[in-house]
Structure formats: structure tokens, C-alpha cells
Amino acid sequence: MVNVLTTALATSHIEFYSGWALLGILFLIGLAFGIGNVVLSHTLGPARKGLVKDSTYESGVDPLGSTRERFNVRFYLVAMIFLVFDVEVLFIIPWLYVFNNQRHPWVVLPLGALFASILIFTLILLVAYVYAWGKGVFQWD
Amino acid sequence: MLGVFIAHLVFTLAMVGISTGLIAYLILLERKTASWIQDRIGPNRVGPQGLMQPLADGVKFILKEEFMPANADRFLFILAPIIIIAPALCGFAVIPWGGVIAKGTALPAWIPFIGGWAFPANFHVMVANPQIGVLFVIAMASLSVYGVVLAGWASGSKWSFLGGLRATAQMVSYEIPLFLSLISVAVVAGTLRLDPIVNDQAAYFSVFKFLPAWNIFVQPAAFLMFVACIFAESNRTPFDLAECEQELVGGYHTEYSSMKFALFFLAEYSAMITGSAVAVALFLGGWHLPYIDLILYHGAQPVAAGWLGALLKFVVFWGKVVAFLFFYMWVRWTLPRFRFDQLMNLAWRGMIPLSLGTFLESAAFVYLRRAGILENRWWLLLGNIFLLVAVAFLSQIIPGEPTNRRVPVPNSRYNPAKSPAPDMAVES
Numbered sequence: 001m002v003n004v005l006t007t008a009l010a011t012s013h014i015e016f017y018s019g020w021a022l023l024g025i026l027f028l029i030g031l032a033f034g035i036g037n038v039v040l041s042h043t044l045g046p047a048r049k050g051l052v053k054d055s056t057y058e059s060g061v062d063p064l065g066s067t068r069e070r071f072n073v074r075f076y077l078v079a080m081i082f083l084v085f086d087v088e089v090l091f092i093i094p095w096l097y098v099f100n101n102q103r104h105p106w107v108v109l110p111l112g113a114l115f116a117s118i119l120i121f122t123l124i125l126l127v128a129y130v131y132a133w134g135k136g137v138f139q140w141d
Numbered sequence: 142m143l144g145v146f147i148a149h150l151v152f153t154l155a156m157v158g159i160s161t162g163l164i165a166y167l168i169l170l171e172r173k174t175a176s177w178i179q180d181r182i183g184p185n186r187v188g189p190q191g192l193m194q195p196l197a198d199g200v201k202f203i204l205k206e207e208f209m210p211a212n213a214d215r216f217l218f219i220l221a222p223i224i225i226i227a228p229a230l231c232g233f234a235v236i237p238w239g240g241v242i243a244k245g246t247a248l249p250a251w252i253p254f255i256g257g258w259a260f261p262a263n264f265h266v267m268v269a270n271p272q273i274g275v276l277f278v279i280a281m282a283s284l285s286v287y288g289v290v291l292a293g294w295a296s297g298s299k300w301s302f303l304g305g306l307r308a309t310a311q312m313v314s315y316e317i318p319l320f321l322s323l324i325s326v327a328v329v330a331g332t333l334r335l336d337p338i339v340n341d342q343a344a345y346f347s348v349f350k351f352l353p354a355w356n357i358f359v360q361p362a363a364f365l366m367f368v369a370c371i372f373a374e375s376n377r378t379p380f381d382l383a384e385c386e387q388e389l390v391g392g393y394h395t396e397y398s399s400m401k402f403a404l405f406f407l408a409e410y411s412a413m414i415t416g417s418a419v420a421v422a423l424f425l426g427g428w429h430l431p432y433i434d435l436i437l438y439h440g441a442q443p444v445a446a447g448w449l450g451a452l453l454k455f456v457v458f459w460g461k462v463v464a465f466l467f468f469y470m471w472v473r474w475t476l477p478r479f480r481f482d483q484l485m486n487l488a489w490r491g492m493i494p495l496s497l498g499t500f501l502e503s504a505a506f507v508y509l510r511r512a513g514i515l516e517n518r519w520w521l522l523l524g525n526i527f528l529l530v531a532v533a534f535l536s537q538i539i540p541g542e543p544t545n546r547r548v549p550v551p552n553s554r555y556n557p558a559k560s561p562a563p564d565m566a567v568e569s
């Protein structure tokens with residue numbers, strides 16, 4: 001059994017898969033830590049119920065109305081402008097890979113063209129940024 | 142090869158143990174630092190000098206009553222602390238803690254069963270070394286937003302809801318400059334793995350030989366932005382608007398108690414450790430011990446080493462991390478917090494254009510270096526200083542919105558209305 005496992009590990013892309021396996025194990029440890037602690041305090045701690053006790057905290061008065069109502073529209077604006085920026089910023093990662101691996105056979109553009117492409121990319125991002133600024137998306141007061 | 146995997150696994154478990162233990166003691170360190178700064182004694186009852194305090198805290202958290210509001214979303218309410226702690230504990234996985242243990246280094250012979258086993262290849266002292274190290278760090282940092290959103294939404298309390306909204310807007314805004322400042326370091330290093338970036342820094346400059354070639358000296362603007370962003374990402378003062386007591390009671394964890402509350406706390410401290418470790422690895426030279434390596438090695442510290450060298454690197458790295466953590470606490474007990482509009486203005490109007498600038502500058506430097514025009518890394522420093530000055534200059538020129546608009550109030554001592562308006566009360 002151990003022999004089979006050893007040869008299987010040796011023949012595959014060992015570094016790659018074992019690295020991600022370790023990250024998976026670490027994530028499972030984190031999950032187990034969280035779930036274990038929640039379960040532990042649930043079983044060991046006391047639990048008492050009551051009409052007043054179960055209400056949410058509102059500075060000592062009875063809760064008024066529903067919580068999940070409409071909220072300020074600026075938070076939606078932040079979410080949308082964040083999506084624009086975050087997705088565009090993530091495009092930098094593949095660009096970075098190509099920029100760093102000039103000898104890769106799939107990379108056909110010369111270095112100057114790659115650099116010019118990121119300049120144009122940032123310029124488009126800047127146009128969106130200036131437009132959003134002009135529209136007052138970044139006004140918070 | 143199975144042996145290497147087991148060695149990595151043992152190291153992983155050891156790191157989980159070290160970091161969770163350190164988190165517990167960080168809380169004590171925080172309280173001790175606070176008491177030191179505020180000139181009082183601090184916790185000293187449990188054990189000698191209060192050293193058993195984390196243990197007592199843990200037991201107390203477990204035995205405390207668990208509370209869930211009646212109008213909470215039960216599933217999400219329980220899920221939120223679990224979803225925030227799991228990625229927080231994963232963040233340190235790609236940090237290069239101790240360089241490389243050289244091929245052929247053997248375990249001591251006196252260890253039963255495995256004594257004398259030698260590493261068949263160079264062993265990276267880290268949990269995993271994926272190609273996308275920097276991206277992994279960002280991903281794990283971003284995942285903590287989910288826990289905050291879910292906690293704020295599921296609690297059913299207005300304070301939690303407002304705190305959750307604020308925290309989300311804040312963390313989301315500071316993610317972009319965080320990402321760009323890390324990328325501007327990664328572009329120069331030419332890789333997203335963290336260990337080559339550390340290896341690059343274990344040297345000295347060619348012009349000013351007394352300065353180690355750490356990225357903090359090469360790209361100070363990127364470092365400043367990175368520090369501000371990790372403070373904001375882990376919701377620490379001066380960016381702790383999500384949980385400011387005077388305005389929002391407890392923020393998104395107002396309704397949480399017992400171990401579920403503690404998990405939010407642990408996640409915050411875990412994010413602090415990861416943030417400090419990334420700062421040390423990317424900007425503060427990682428395991429590089431400046432000046433002393435000239436005595437020990439007659440030159441820059443070698444990357445691959447035996448047991449002693451790896452242990453030295455490990456200790457140096459943790460020393461830097463703890464020093465940075467102390468800096469976190471020092472800031473917390475020194476600076477007051479921002480107002481919300483200041484916070485958002487800093488992110489969107491200040492740091493995002495500046496971080497785009499540093500990124501473009503790094504890309505331009507790499508392009509010019511490959512083209513053979515620029516050689517020295519000092520050009521980056523010049524560019525960074527130029528960017529900082531330019532931003533400071535532009536912020537004076539660009540007209541901002543009038544802040545702190547004063548509303549005249551009848552009979553006010555500070556801003557009285559010219560003539561008391563009789564129908565003002567009716568209008569409002």
C-alpha cells in the first residue's frame with residue numbers, strides 16, 4: 001500500500017499536488033477549529049431563554065421596526081465601483097505572468113508592446129475613475 | 142518523496158500550533174502594551190505576571206452563555222464566525238518562514254525510527270509554495286469580508302447591520318490599494334512566489350552599501366500604502382470604524398457571545414499575524430539579518446542552509462513579525478480613529494491613484510531594465526519619492542468638496558444664525 005502510494009506520488013507532479021493538498025489540509029484544520037469551538041461552547045455553556053432576553057440590543061429600548069430595510073445608496077455605489085476596479089486589477093495577474101515569461105513559446109508580443117498594453121489598460125481604468133469622480137461617486141460627507 | 146510531504150505536514154501542524162498559541166498571547170501582549178502606554182499595571186492576577194491569562198480567557202469564553210437573537214438568521218449567524226476563522230488561519234501558508242534547508246541535511250541520529258533521514262531535495266521552509274503566492278494572500282484576506290457581511294446581516298440588530306455595512310465598504314475599498322502595492326513589488330521581483338522576493342532582498346545596495354536591499358527602502362510609497370491597507374483590512378485602529386463603541390456599540394459582532402465572539406477576535410489577531418508576516422517577507426527583508434550576516438557569513442546570508450542556518454532564519458523572521466505586531470499595538474493605543482468620510486476619501490481619492498502610480502512605475506522600471514537602460518534599483522526609490530510629492534502637491538490643487546459644513550442654528554454659541562428664524566422648528 002505504502003509502495004503504491006509512494007510511486008504514485010513520485011510519478012505525478014508531486015510538488016504541485018502536495019502543495020495544494022497541504023493548503024487543503026490547512027483549510028480543513030481551520031474549519032474544524034471554528035466548528036469545534038462553536039460546538040464546544042454550545043454544549044458546555046448555559047442557555048436560558050426569555051421574551052425580552054431574545055430581543056436584539058437597541059440601547060435598552062424595545063426594538064423598533066424591522067432591521068433589514070433600505071440603506072444608504074452610497075454603499076451600493078461602493079460595491080459597484082469596487083467590482084469594476086477589482087476585476088480590472090485581477091487582469092494584471094495574467095499580464096504579469098506574460099510580462100515575466102518572455103521565453104514562453106506562446107508569448108508573441110515584444111516587451112515594448114506588453115508594456116504599452118498595460119499603459120493603455122491603466123488609461124482606460126483612469127478614464128472610468130475620472131468619470132466616477134466627476135459624477136460624485138467619491139463624495140462621502 | 143513521501144518523506145518530504147510528511148516533513149511539510151509536520152511543519153504545517155507546527156505552524157498551526159505556533160500561530161494559534163501566539164494569537165492567544167497576542168491578546169495578553171496587547172493588554173500589557175495598553176497598560177504600559179497608559180501608565181498602569183495591566184493584567185497580573187492569573188499566574189506570574191499574568192502569563193496564564195490567555196488560558197483563563199479561553200476557559201471563560203467556552204463556559205459563557207451562548208446567545209442568539211430571536212430574529213436572527215440562525216444558519217448564517219452560526220456560519221459567520223466559522224467562515225471568518227478558516228481563511229484567517231490559512232493566510233500564513235505561503236509565507237517563507239526560514240529560507241531553504243539544503244539538500245542532504247539529515248535528521249539527528251538519536252531520534253528513534255526516523256533518525257538519519259536526509260532531505261532528498263532542497264526543502265522550502267513553508268507550508269506550500271504555489272506559483273500564485275501573493276494572489277493567495279490577497280484571496281485569503283478578501284474572504285474575511287464574507288464573515289463580516291454575514292455577521293452584520295444575520296444578527297438582526299441595527300447596530301450589527303450598520304457596522305457590517307461600514308466594515309464591508311471599508312474592507313472592500315482598501316483591498317484595491319493593498320493588491321496594487323503588493324503587485325508593484327511582485328513586478329520588480331518578476332514572480333508571485335514569496336520566497337524569491339525574500340531571496341532578492343538578502344543583499345546590499347550597490348550604491349549605498351550600508352543599506353540592505355529591502356523593499357521598504359526601494360519602494361517606500363508602496364510600503365506605506367501596504368501598512369495602511371493591512372490596518373484597514375484587519376479593522377484595527379485608526380481604521381476600526383466597523384466596531385467603534387461610541388457610534389455603533391460593538392459593530393457587526395454586537396449580538397455575538399461566548400466562543401462565537403472569540404472567533405471574531407481570533408480572526409482579527411490571525412489577520413494581524415498574516416499581515417505582519419507578509420509585510421516582513423515582502424518589504425522588511427524576510428529572514429535577512431542585516432550586518433550580522435557580514436560577520437557570520439562574510440557576505441550576504443546564503444539562501445540554502447543546514448539546521449542551524451534555518452533555525453536562525455526562522456528566529457529572525459519571527460522576531461521581525463513580533464516587532465511589527467508591537468507596532469500594530471503601538472499605533473492602536475496612540476492614534477484616534479478616522480471619520481468615515483475621511484476613511485473613504487483616503488482610499489478612493491488618495492491611495493488608489495497613488496497605488497496605480499507605483500504599479501506603473503514598477504512596470505516601467507522593469508521594462509527599462511530589460512531594455513538595458515536602467516540598472517540600479519535606486520531609480521525606483523526616486524520614482525516613489527516623486528510620486529509621494531506629486532500626490533501631496535495635487536491634493537492641494539484639486540478642489541475638494543467643502544467638509545464640515547456649518548449649519549447656522551438659532552441661539553447657538555458657536556454658529557449662530559443671523560436672525561433667529563421663527564418657522565425653523567416647523568420646517569424641520
